[in-house]
Amino acid sequence: MTDARAAILARLAGHRTDQATIAAQAAALLDRVGPTRPDRVRGAPDAVFLQRLASPAIGATGERIATLAELPEAVSRYLAAHALPPLVAVQPHPELAGLAWAGIATHADITPDEAVAVGLAHGGIAETASLVFHSGAHSPTLFAFLPMHHIVALHAHSVRPWLEDHIAADPPRNVNLVTGPSGTTDIEGTLVRGAHGPGHLHVVMIGSNNDADPVAATRPA
Amino acid sequence: MSADFTARAGAALADPTLKIAIDRTTITARTKRASAIAAWPEFPLARALGRDIKDHVIAHLDHYLLEFEANAIASGARVHWAETAQQACDITVALCRAADARSVTRSKSMLGEEIGLPHALAQAGIERVETDLAEHIIQLAGERPSHIIWPALHKTREQVGELFAREHHGALPLDTAEQMMASARRELREKFLAADVGISGANFLIADTGAVCTVTNEGNAELTTTPPRLHIVTAGIEKLVPSTAHAMSLLRLLVRSATGAELTQYTSFHRGPRRPGDTDGPTEFHIILVDNGRTRMRAEGLAEMLRCLRCGACLNHCVVFRQIGGHAYGGTYPGPMGAVITPILDGLAASHDLPNACTLNGQCQEVCPVAIPLPTLLRGWRDRSWREGLEPASLRGSLALWRFVARRPALYRAATALALPMMRLFARRGWISAMPLAGGWTRHRDLPAPPARGFMAQYAARQKAARR
Numbered sequence: 043m044t045d046a047r048a049a050i051l052a053r054l055a056g057h058r059t060d061q062a063t064i065a066a067q068a069a070a071l072l073d074r075v076g077p078t079r080p081d082r083v084r085g086a087p088d089a090v091f092l093q094r095l096a097s098p099a100i101g102a103t104g105e106r107i108a109t110l111a112e113l114p115e116a117v118s119r120y121l122a123a124h125a126l127p128p129l130v131a132v133q134p135h136p137e138l139a140g141l142a143w144a145g146i147a148t149h150a151d152i153t154p155d156e157a158v159a160v161g162l163a164h165g166g167i168a169e170t171a172s173l174v175f176h177s178g179a180h181s182p183t184l185f186a187f188l189p190m191h192h193i194v195a196l197h198a199h200s201v202r203p204w205l206e207d208h209i210a211a212d213p214p215r216n217v218n219l220v221t222g223p224s225g226t227t228d229i230e231g232t233l234v235r236g237a238h239g240p241g242h243l244h245v246v247m248i249g250s251n252n253d254a255d256p257v258a259a260t261r262p263a
Numbered sequence: 264m265s266a267d268f269t270a271r272a273g274a275a276l277a278d279p280t281l282k283i284a285i286d287r288t289t290i291t292a293r294t295k296r297a298s299a300i301a302a303w304p305e306f307p308l309a310r311a312l313g314r315d316i317k318d319h320v321i322a323h324l325d326h327y328l329l330e331f332e333a334n335a336i337a338s339g340a341r342v343h344w345a346e347t348a349q350q351a352c353d354i355t356v357a358l359c360r361a362a363d364a365r366s367v368t369r370s371k372s373m374l375g376e377e378i379g380l381p382h383a384l385a386q387a388g389i390e391r392v393e394t395d396l397a398e399h400i401i402q403l404a405g406e407r408p409s410h411i412i413w414p415a416l417h418k419t420r421e422q423v424g425e426l427f428a429r430e431h432h433g434a435l436p437l438d439t440a441e442q443m444m445a446s447a448r449r450e451l452r453e454k455f456l457a458a459d460v461g462i463s464g465a466n467f468l469i470a471d472t473g474a475v476c477t478v479t480n481e482g483n484a485e486l487t488t489t490p491p492r493l494h495i496v497t498a499g500i501e502k503l504v505p506s507t508a509h510a511m512s513l514l515r516l517l518v519r520s521a522t523g524a525e526l527t528q529y530t531s532f533h534r535g536p537r538r539p540g541d542t543d544g545p546t547e548f549h550i551i552l553v554d555n556g557r558t559r560m561r562a563e564g565l566a567e568m569l570r571c572l573r574c575g576a577c578l579n580h581c582v583v584f585r586q587i588g589g590h591a592y593g594g595t596y597p598g599p600m601g602a603v604i605t606p607i608l609d610g611l612a613a614s615h616d617l618p619n620a621c622t623l624n625g626q627c628q629e630v631c632p633v634a635i636p637l638p639t640l641l642r643g644w645r646d647r648s649w650r651e652g653l654e655p656a657s658l659r660g661s662l663a664l665w666r667f668v669a670r671r672p673a674l675y676r677a678a679t680a681l682a683l684p685m686m687r688l689f690a691r692r693g694w695i696s697a698m699p700l701a702g703g704w705t706r707h708r709d710l711p712a713p714p715a716r717g718f719m720a721q722y723a724a725r726q727k728a729a730r731r
């Protein structure tokens with residue numbers, strides 16, 4: 043279809059601006075982003091994250107533990123609270139594989155109707171309480187979409203204030219921002235939780251990020 | 264107005280269930296958008312930035328298309344170009360055939376509707392499974408989308424329950440929207456994993472990475488694009504943004520304007536096929552860049568329309584859309600934005616009624632997150648339709664008569680002095696609900712009764728009193 047390509051580009055060709063000018067204009071637009079952000083990330087990003095996560099608009103749950111070693115215990119508590127069998131798919135991440143999953147049968151291959159999956163997020167975004175997942179050998183994309191209950195460990199130090207803060211220079215095949223459990227508004231515009239993706243999302247924050255400078259986390263004036 | 268549009272609008276107005284369905288969704292949508300915007304005092308600045316980002320891209324579209332193409336190819340994607348809807352469908356069908364595809368899952372995309380992809384796949388004998396809940400509903404019902412965010416907006420929950428009871432295989436209860444969603448989840452689960460090809464649209468094309476951004480609430484886009492061997496993206500060329508950071512600014516605007524949320528549940532950036540070490544993801548990744556009238560819009564004074572993020576806010580706030588719904592417009596895109604785009608896609612001769620079906624109250628422009636001057640663009644089409652002689656003789660005749668009278672003040676005053684008391688004969692409690700020659704107006708709404716004397720008569724009387 044080189045013809046279509048040539049024809050489209052020909053119709054778009056006008057007086058040409060040099061690349062440097064276009065790049066400078068694009069950069070100038072980004073300089074204006076700061077004052078447009080919803081000014082609400084006040085305080086340590088991980089604390090803001092947990093607060094927003096529990097808001098009705100997002101509809102997820104969260105808790106905080108001191109170290110990753112406590113994750114299996116947190117998962118056991120979650121399973122008990124929801125009367126779920128001790129059978130979970132664990133994201134094939136080395137940090138998770140090394141944990142002592144006593145009393146829980148784990149597997150790495152996720153099935154279409156998996157009840158519970160446990161994962162580790164690449165990072166978090168306080169502004170929207172979004173989890174960031176980067177696809178790769180340690181993080182299959184479908185882990186965030188097939189289970190009914192998704193339990194996600196999140197290192198407090200990986201939570202950053204704004205949507206722009208987790209942009210990778212050379213992103214992997216798939217970057218997913220996950221904000222709450224799946225839902226739909228397709229019937230009469232009203233939000234219903236639990237669509238094709240998980241119906242429940244539980245975030246386990248690891249450690250805390252008290253060292254983060256709360257001033258740096260707020261919006262530049 | 265041509266017979267088609269008048270007939271469709273008339274049928275819509277006569278359907279009380281349709282009015283209930285439209286109200287339920289649009290009222291919720293307006294309320295949620297209003298509270299999201301109220302919680303974001305920075306909105307006016309963000310809106311100006313969004314407008315300028317889009318204008319920058321549209322001005323340098325050739326530059327960004329080439330940058331995107333190079334980066335997408337470097338990520339392992341294959342990039343195709345289509346000038347027309349037909350070309351885009353042909354490329355898609357050829358890719359499906361080359362992959363021996365029997366079953367295709369599709370994640371909602373307005374561009375797919377615009378180019379007629381559902382029809383093209385059916386013609387090619389390829390099974391198409393719509394995975395978005397609303398698209399699933401209208402696929403089962405054999406209907407067309409009536410809204411760009413809520414394609415099944417014209418259906419009440421009661422109607423959806425009846426449809427699922429008839430068409431779904433499970434025996435799950437279907438009394439609430441939750442139960443209907445659960446039934447659809449079960450119905451579609453296996454189909455996601457069995458498909459050979461997944462087709463999605465794009466909310467943004469990221470020039471500096473070659474990535475394609477999609478946003479969904481349901482998680483169906485990722486389930487559509489990850490398991491199959493092929494992922495095909497069909498995207499309009501106006502979807503480009505310079506970088507991921509630019510996309511974030513537009514996402515803040517898009518999501519609040521569409522559903523009133525701050526971010527959709529799933530915002531995904533897809534970049535090329537499966538990589539070494541990946542345990543899932545497609546082995547082939549194709550992107551079809553579609554023009555279909557966009558370069559013409561840019562050249563013919565409609566460049567501002569290419570800013571559109573397809574958020575649907577202008578539909579939810581349009582007094583005409585809220586009465587007649589989406590199907591009456593007859594095109595892929597309804598409401599104010601549809602009335603601007605459809606004449607490009609279907610020709611002005613077939614759609615000149617649409618720019619006329621507007622009160623020019625300016626609500627759409629006010630809520631548009633990228634400040635598209637929709638009323639101005641609609642007036643442009645009205646002008647053109649008049650110049651091209653597309654308006655019917657009766658309208659031209661009555662306007663000529665009005666012009667004749669209006670340019671002769673004495674005659675005009677005499678005519679109004681005669682007409683006003685006559686109109687008042689039909690009024691009850693200040694409203695006229697029926698009057699000869701006014702059926703077109705009064706069938707679906709009342710006409711306020713005019714005062715006994717017109718403005719000029721009242722003005723003259725006041726001047727006289729003041730002088731005394």
Ligand code: SF4
Binds near residue numbers: 574631
């Ligand atoms: S014209 Fe504006 S308000 Fe309407 S759908 Fe497009 S972006 Fe949204």
